[in-house]
Every structure is written in C-alpha cells, then in structure tokens.
Amino acid sequence: MDDTDIRTLFGAEGPDGSSGIDDLARMLQGPVLTPGQDGYDDERSGFSLAAQHRPDIIVGAAGPADVQAAVAYARRNGLPVAVQATGHGAPEPATAGMLITTGRMAGVEVKPEAGSAWIEAGVRWQQVIEAAAPFGLAPISGSSPHVGAVSYTLGGGIGLLGRTFGYAADYVRRIDVVTADGRLRHVTEESEPDLFWALRGGRSNFGVVTGMEIELVQVSRIFGGGLYFDADDVPDVLRVWRDWTTTVPDEMTSSVAVIPGRNVVQVRIAYVGDMADGERLIAPLRDAGPRLIDMVTEMSYTESESICNDPTDPQASTMVNAMLSDLDDAPIAALRDVSRGDATVPCILDIRHLGGALSRPPAVPNAVGHRDAQYLVGVITPLTGTDVKVARDVHGHVLKLLQPWTVGRYVNFLAGEHATRDEIRAAYEPTDYQRLSVLKGVYDPSNLFRLNHNIPPALDS
Numbered sequence: 001m002d003d004t005d006i007r008t009l010f011g012a013e014g015p016d017g018s019s020g021i022d023d024l025a026r027m028l029q030g031p032v033l034t035p036g037q038d039g040y041d042d043e044r045s046g047f048s049l050a051a052q053h054r055p056d057i058i059v060g061a062a063g064p065a066d067v068q069a070a071v072a073y074a075r076r077n078g079l080p081v082a083v084q085a086t087g088h089g090a091p092e093p094a095t096a097g098m099l100i101t102t103g104r105m106a107g108v109e110v111k112p113e114a115g116s117a118w119i120e121a122g123v124r125w126q127q128v129i130e131a132a133a134p135f136g137l138a139p140i141s142g143s144s145p146h147v148g149a150v151s152y153t154l155g156g157g158i159g160l161l162g163r164t165f166g167y168a169a170d171y172v173r174r175i176d177v178v179t180a181d182g183r184l185r186h187v188t189e190e191s192e193p194d195l196f197w198a199l200r201g202g203r204s205n206f207g208v209v210t211g212m213e214i215e216l217v218q219v220s221r222i223f224g225g226g227l228y229f230d231a232d233d234v235p236d237v238l239r240v241w242r243d244w245t246t247t248v249p250d251e252m253t254s255s256v257a258v259i260p261g262r263n264v265v266q267v268r269i270a271y272v273g274d275m276a277d278g279e280r281l282i283a284p285l286r287d288a289g290p291r292l293i294d295m296v297t298e299m300s301y302t303e304s305e306s307i308c309n310d311p312t313d314p315q316a317s318t319m320v321n322a323m324l325s326d327l328d329d330a331p332i333a334a335l336r337d338v339s340r341g342d343a344t345v346p347c348i349l350d351i352r353h354l355g356g357a358l359s360r361p362p363a364v365p366n367a368v369g370h371r372d373a374q375y376l377v378g379v380i381t382p383l384t385g386t387d388v389k390v391a392r393d394v395h396g397h398v399l400k401l402l403q404p405w406t407v408g409r410y411v412n413f414l415a416g417e418h419a420t421r422d423e424i425r426a427a428y429e430p431t432d433y434q435r436l437s438v439l440k441g442v443y444d445p446s447n448l449f450r451l452n453h454n455i456p457p458a459l460d461s
C-alpha cells in the first residue's frame with residue numbers, strides 16, 4: 001500500500017461518526033476484533049496476567065500494510081494505539097483505543113554473508129537463536145528466549161552476553177516503522193539519523209516497528225549455566241558474587257537470582273571463551289560453599305535458556321528496578337533482608353552485573369541510558385496471594401534503600417503500574433530525554449502512540 005492510499009483511507013465517517021471499521025476489516029489480511037467477539041480475549045492475552053489490554057478494537061496485523069491501515073484508522077478516529085507481540089512487557093494496559101498485535105508477523109531471515117538477520121515484529125528470540133545457530137551466529141538475546149526480540153531491542157536489551165557485546169540496541173542496522181502519519185519508513189543512520197537514534201532506546205514512542213535488521217555475533221558455544229546455593233547454608237553468596245564481579249573480564253557476564261520461597265540463590269554464568277578458562281574463572285564462586293546444583297558447563301548457545309531458567313507460563317507479578325553505580329555491603333544487606341523467606345511479601349531478586357561493553361558508547365549513538373551503571377537490580381513480587389498495596393510499600397522501601405547508589409531505571413524492566421512518567425524519564429539521561437520528547441513532537445505530535453512507555457511530545461519545539 002502506498003502513502004497516498006493510506007492518507008485517503010477512511011475519509012468518510014460511518015453513521016455513528018466513528019466507523020469505517022468494516023472498511024478497515026475488508027482491507028486487512030489479519031483480523032479486526034472488538035469486545036465480545038470470538039477471538040478477542042485470546043488476541044489480547046499474553047505472558048503478563050497483571051497488565052492485560054482491553055481495547056475498543058484489536059487489529060491482528062499480518063504485515064506492514066495492515067499496520068499502516070490500522071494506524072490510519074486509529075488516527076482518523078482519534079484512537080490511541082498500543083502494540084503487543086508476546087505480552088512480556090506491557091506498561092499500564094490499554095483500556096480503550098486500538099491494540100495492534102504483531103504475532104502473525106513472525107518471519108526471520110538470516111543473511112550469513114552479511115552477519116545479520118531480518119526479524120519481523122512478532123518474532124521471539126528463540127526463533128532467531130535457532131535460525132542463526134547453523135551459521136555459527138547468535139543474536140544479543142536475553143535471559144528468556146520467549147521474549148519478543150523487537151521490543152526487547154527497542155528498550156536497549158541487557159542480554160546473556162551483554163558485558164562482551166553491549167546492548168542489543170547497539171546491533172541494529174535498519175528499522176522499518178509505521179509512524180503516526182501512516183508512512184512505512186525504512187530507517188537507517190543514513191536515511192533518518194534522528195529517528196534512528198530515537199527508536200533505539202525510545203521504545204514504542206515513534207511508531208509501530210514492523211521489522212528490523214540486526215547484526216549477529218560469532219558465538220555458537222559458551223560456558224554457562226546456574227550454580228544453586230541454599231541461602232541459609234551459604235548466607236554470603238551475594239557478597240562473594242559482588243566481590244568476584246570486580247575481577248572478571250568482559251567475556252564474563254553473570255547475574256544472581258534470590259528466590260525466597262525456595263530459599264535458593266542462583267548464580268547465572270555466561271562466558272564467551274573456552275571451558276578451561278571458564279572453569280578457572282568461576283572457581284571462587286564454587287568455593288563459596290556447598291552447591292545444591294551445579295549446572296555450569298560448555299553448551300550450545302541454543303541451550304542458553306537453561307542459564308537463567310526464567311518462567312515460561314503466564315504470570316501476574318509486579319516489579320521495580322534500579323540501575324546502580326555500585327553494590328556496596330549496605331544495599332546487599334538490605335536486599336538480603338527483603339528477600340528472606342519470612343519477609344512481608346515474597347520478593348524475587350534479579351541482580352545483573354553490567355559494565356564491560358554495556359558501558360561503552362555504541363558505534364552509532366542511540367538513546368539507551370545509564371551506560372555508567374555497574375549493576376541492575378530487579379525486585380519481582382508474584383501477585384498470586386499477595387496484597388498488591390503491601391507489595392507496593394515493600395518495593396518503595398527497597399528503592400529508597402537503594403537510592404544512594406541509583407543512577408536511574410531500566411526501561412525494559414518498567415512494567416505495569418510502575419511505568420509512570422517519572423520512572424520512564426528516569427530511564428534516560430536528561431539531555432536524551434529532552435531530545436526524545438522534541439523528536440516525539442516531530443514524529444507524533446498528537447501522541448497517537450501513548451499507550452506505552454510514553455514520552456510526551458515537546459510541542460513548543
């Protein structure tokens with residue numbers, strides 16, 4: 001569909017003043033669904049059971065032309081637009097407006113000679129990992145391969161190999177995006193440098209991404225897995241891990257999960273190097289104390305899901321995060337208290353070691369913030385059987401304790417009610433945030449794309 005078609009679409013209002021919905025449905029390859037229709041509930045559902053969209057209209061886009069038509073319709077009818085691929089990262093859910101789902105856009109094409117892959121909007125990391133592996137290549141994917149690759153990358157993307165290679169957003173070569181004017185733009189550093197900068201970090205604020213070209217890295221095997229300790233038997237694991245992180249090379253990326261119900265501390269390892277070096281490097285961790293399970297070994301990158309063992313079933317949970325300049329003994333003690341089995345609400349901790357390539361500026365600058373952070377702390381509380389108000393209080397208390405070391409937030413970990421305006425602003429460097437809001441004013445002045453991690457347009461620019 002060309003841009004002229006898009007602009008002349010839905011020119012006439014229906015009898016209720018807001019229709020054209022049948023015209024829209026006729027134009028699309030994918031379905032158009034409204035509340036009460038068969039398929040509506042399935043289409044709006046995803047991984048998160050805590051933040052579920054209930055829009056006025058869902059467009060199940062089958063390709064870029066469907067997205068263009070949907071955006072034109074939404075603009076014509078004054079409907080704000082939300083996007084969903086897998087439902088792993090919804091901010092405050094859409095209770096009105098339009099939801100564009102991208103699950104049908106699931107193509108992956110690896111170009112081994114270019115060292116890259118073209119990924120469509122609905123692709124999960126698992127598909128990219130599997131498609132790249134036969135060529136000895138891998139994407140900059142994260143702890144769970146079931147997360148949507150496009151949104152993960154638009155938010156930065158702190159992955160299993162982050163310290164070696166940097167953010168996923170640093171590996172984007174081209175982005176196809178439908179902007180608020182209904183145009184499908186093929187955005188590169190050369191074609192539209194401002195928009196290219198803003199999309200990589202600014203998430204969904206600038207349009208609906210229909211696909212992107214990402215660079216792959218030459219990794220087929222890694223040394224990795226989980227070391228599991230009993231938190232009572234080895235109370236000092238967090239401190240041992242923290243001390244150890246200050247000694248390791250950039251090829252070593254690791255994180256720790258503290259799981260209160262099971263009283264387990266899981267140290268997760270991903271080392272890009274040979275097994276003998278890996279064994280030598282992690283020896284101080286193994287010496288921390290008796291291990292319940294030791295799964296660290298050489299593995300294919302296709303098995304890397306086993307390193308963190310993230311949940312795969314839909315979950316209702318709430319989460320806060322803080323990017324830290326350091327992890328002193330004081331925050332460690334506070335975090336240990338909050339994650340104790342007898343704490344007021346169960347708090348799962350996910351603490352990631354940053355630095356290395358994550359701290360270095362990318363070859364082509366982007367909007368990803370806080371490259372100076374050395375650790376990322378996530379505090380997750382499952383909402384089953386938990387009073388959400390108590391969870392909120394506990395999370396607020398943890399964030400206050402971490403404040404002296406906090407440099408900002410990580411946008412990909414801002415989900416649900418925590419994706420407030422202030423928290424989103426805190427995910428960026430102040431000057432970058434200002435530039436993002438100016439660009440938002442250029443590309444989406446009416447804030448059509450506001451059901452997201454929203455950066456309001458600076459309209460006086």
Ligand SMILES: Cc1cc2nc3c(=O)[nH]c(=O)nc-3n(C[C@H](O)[C@H](O)[C@H](O)COP(=O)(O)OP(=O)(O)OC[C@H]3O[C@@H](n4cnc5c(N)ncnc54)[C@H](O)[C@@H]3O)c2cc1C
Binds near residue numbers: 310
């Ligand atoms: C179990 C789990 C593990 C995770 N691991 C990591 C990790 O290791 N590293 C990391 O950095 N993050 C991680 N995340 C966070 C994850 O990257 C974000 O939540 C991401 O937004 C999920 O994208 P999605 O498409 O799967 O989810 P969705 O909920 O479908 O999308 C999230 C948001 O992204 C936007 N969006 C989606 N598709 C498009 C599009 N095509 N165009 C424009 N906007 C779009 C929309 O605003 C949408 O609300 C994890 C999350 C979970 C739940």
